Amino acid sequence: MSAVKPKQSRKGNREKLMNAALELLAEDQSGLAGISLRRITKACGLSPPAFYGHFTSMEELGLALVNDVGSTLRALLKEVRDADTESAVVTASVQAAFAYIRGNEALFILIARERAGSSALIRGAIRNEVRQIVEEMASDFHERGLFERFSLPEKRAAVAAIVSLGLSLIPDLLDVSRESSAEGDAILAQFEYQVQFILS
Template sequence: MNRQQQKLQTRQRIVDAAFSLLDENRSLTAISLREVARAAGIAPTSFYRHFSDINELGLTLVDESGLTLRQLMRQARQRLESGGSVINISVDTFMEYIVENKNIFRLLLREHTGTSSAFRAAVMREIQHFTQELTDYIVDNLSLPRDIASLQAEAMVNLVFSAGAKALDTDLQKIPMISERVKVQLRFVQLGSFAYVNHKSK
């Protein structure tokens, strides 16, 4: 392994260590650089070879959380080629992700309304990325005007994130019920978009 690969590996250890320290009681602003370094198995001084401070690490965590989730949802939409409902597949994929990656999703939820303006802005950017990608999908596959598609995408992203928040710390047995409710709500939004476009064209 060369020096650059070692550096990337250590950087990823730091990121993974920070994620492991987050839980329902601890936010990004509550963890310290020393804690992260200890969990990553490095000296605190080594931290600065990878991040300028704990805030830069926090922004990286937000970016990685959003990117990971967006990639997962893209893969879910690609699975439609083998048949199935985009709403069903997307919601099921999203809920599976939350169950397996609670700390990552909790980070996005918590920092969306957290005390750090930089973290709030970073989460908003990730949500905008979600909305933009879904808007593009709706325009390409449902042939709705972009302004309507954008409003539909925004409503859908808000509903799914809200359902994710409910599922985060609930019993596993209740997650299917939460999933089914949000699937119905998403269909309401989708049908409403078509009805609105048809109404405007009359």
């Protein structure tokens, strides 16, 4: 009697599909709407029916990618908010967020493009992730007694301004960093100075 081969992990195939989409997004300037399901499945050696075992549509795949970005960023930023001083919290937060961004370029190409993309659901998902980041950071600052010169609503407004500035910076940062990591570092240093100024 022959042994039954174990089924391949659903999570493994799901990640293959997501990674293939990201690789194609890095090459294709048209965004998620310009990439077909067949291109993604071909790129990772799976069949189109295998795609539907994990996602109902390309839009749902995009939503999964956005959710992964948001949850990872929130976790990274939470880890560094126990720094000793306000200035250290700012520095650690900027470094943690942008180390993740620079190390996951394709993901943030997706975010930059889909913020103004054709899918209202994905645009809304990105806005929701941004709102959660802003709310968690502002609430943590308030609970830890950081930036006490601001009320909680003022902290929310300040963090929202910082996150918006950071998002707008991503395309330039990624472009410049490909040519020169030192120039990318200079952009980040300027951004950190702007954040310190907003929270001063």
